[in-house]
Amino acid sequence: MKKYLSFFRIRFIAGLQYRAAAWAGIATQFAWGGMTLLMFWAFYQNGENSFPMTFPELSSYIWMQQAFLAMFMAWFFDHEIFESITSGNIAYELCRPCNIYSMWFIKNMAIRLSRMVLRCFPILLVAAFLPAPFHITLPPDWLSGVLFLVSIILGFLVLISFSMLIYISAFYMISSVGIRILATSVIEFFAGAVIPIPFFPEALQPIMYALPFASMQNTPFLIYTGHIGEIKALQSIALQLIWFIALMIAGRILIKRALKKIIVQGG
């Protein structure tokens, strides 16, 4: 366990080095969040009654999404991993006395968290002081806050275990670029990054909630905004847990099979 912790530490600290990138990221995400809210505001003024969330709920949702973007963005991949697979350098990693799945998992966590840590506080802070209804508000009660914390951790784990499957797909493909773009757009869309899931047609919503993608950013942010009640929140958290375990088991099985193939074929 200790080796994974120090591996995490190294990656995390390395990720903190990028000062200008953090400022640029904060500015970008702030502008992005603002534009998104203005877009929804236009729709809100046209049809307040058709709006599936209250506007303050949506504001909180969008700002949370921007603040924690680095944790949930689907298009971010660690190119070192893809390269080590396609170039065959993975042989070196196999020589280390570590589980390769866990190592990559930790690495992804560390990179994403280090990016998030530098960016989320300035965004949240400024977003809190914006004029209503565009500002971010606190969760409705302390229980939602606690549930949110549990849920964001699980959501993060679900996303990483899903992106692990995309890394692993590189073992089976000559070039993973296509798969990467395809998977990215599917995740982004069904996770509610393009438009939040409550804005999807009612008929589609039950299916959407059941898919693993809704268990990524959608669940924690909706809990935070108070859009879903406590019972629904607990159910969603249970679903998150199920998806995390299922995806992780799938990933571990697939990577084992892929590695076996490599060892047999000699890379």
Added chain:
Amino acid sequence: MKLYFKYVAMLLKSQIQYKASFIMTILGQFLVSFTAFLGIYFMFSRFHSVNGFTFSEILICFSIVLMAFSVTECFVRGFDVFPRLIQSGNLDRILVRPRNEIFQVLTSNMDFSRVGRLFQSILMLAYAIPTSGIIWTFDKVMTVVLMLIGGIAVFSALFVLYAGISFFTIEGLEFMNIFTDGSREFGKYPLSIYGDGILKFFTYVIPIALFQYYPFLYLIGRSDNIGLIFLPLLGFIFMIPCYCFFKFGLRKYKSTGS
């Protein structure tokens, strides 16, 4: 010019060598913009209109922006991935060749998989043209053409600006995404829906609205001012400061080598 087409042929030849990957990438590009389309579709099945713009009208706006953007991404890709050119040292190679730097950067990279997006935008336009209720007279067709040309000009200028900034900071470049990816993303809707301040910004600072919003008003019949269809051409003026900035960055590169 002949040399340019030789480059195009060569780059195309090397990209279609990996057939499966190339097709998958095109598909992926298609799907990326398709989800953006679905987003709009879902919003409109709920709200029916925004600021008086109908679904078909929004699709026309979006498809023109997307088309201009994907053409730019395909042919001006060299500036889009310019930081890589610096980091790999290939900019040095460009500088020891007896040709204009802009020309060489343009020909250093092209991304033909962007036809996936182009295809998406053509589909949307094909759907919206008959359903929008616009009577397609010559001036309306001209408006679309000029919007496209102006869009390509402004997006190219933005990419050149992006490359210019990468001489000074690679890390800080992310903020340029607001203007490049952001204008594709938020240009889906006519810029007026974001409010007056934003519209002014995208008129006077980053002139996206010049090819996206004002001529669009004429196109859908909200304005009778035929002068609006020539506004996209002002986008070419925007190229001048961006080009100068790139040149300025190049001079700095030559004096620091980093």
Added chain:
Amino acid sequence: MIELKNINKTFKVAKRNAGFSEAVKALFKKEYTYINALQDVSFSIGDGEMVGYIGPNGAGKSSTIKIMSGILTPDSGECMIDGRIPWKDRIAHVKNIGVVFGQRSQLWWDVPVIDSFELIRDIYKVENAEYKKTLSQLIELLNIGEIVKTPTRQLSLGQRMRCEIAASLLHSPKILFLDEPTIGLDAVSKIAVREFIKTINRENKTTVILTTHDMQDIEALTERILLIGKGRILLDGSLSELKTRNSTHKTLTVDYSGEKLPLSEHMTVIKNIDGHAEIIIDTVFLTVSQAISYISSKVEVKDMSVMGETVDEMVVSLYKEFEI
């Protein structure tokens, strides 16, 4: 004709420290250090000369090459190449130079080499007749006739390097800059590359400036060497001159029979057991022939060899001497 006078160049580099608190601090304040990459660098190289430019990593070799090829502008000083200032008149200047960066490729990765060559021909606007002549000469000298139809990515490193060199010479430049042309090559390719460089220097009177860490390149190719360290030119002279100046020691290896060999003055023993001796002699005081006749007078010599300092060792002692 290449002439550099009092070239200076300073770089500003941002400091970066590890750790969380340092990273947060760095969000608000940035510290810089200044590096004097080149200080008062002056030399001149005549037409048709072949010069080896050596020095440890980070000494300023590539900065100098970049200045001479017009990529980098110096802070102060003059540089004239064939009557032009490289960074002022870039396009005219680069028509006359060829550059090989040993660790980077200028060939297009996925297309046959010959396609790259043809594109380069068009970039440099080389006449077709002229191009054909040059190409056939290069193909013959570099022995690449069979591989030019292969895509670059399928070539071995040695094959690729030969094609890279050909690509840099298609426009028949008067000056050729070679930045570590033999790095990573196998022995056969190294020798082929060296032979080729010699040939074009001799036949086409191409001026060649070569940077390398491989001292065998220098020994095989250049008579003149420029040594740079910490941004200063430390030495400008001929290789043989340097050799005589520096090699004050020779190693004698002797196999003999009879009594154990007694040593005379100015001899240092490395090993001397069971009829096998390795001895270093100080040639300032004792010539090699004196030493040999002394040894033959004492013991019955069965076999003997004399070894001087290798160029590698010489360079190491040079680096030590200048503390670089």
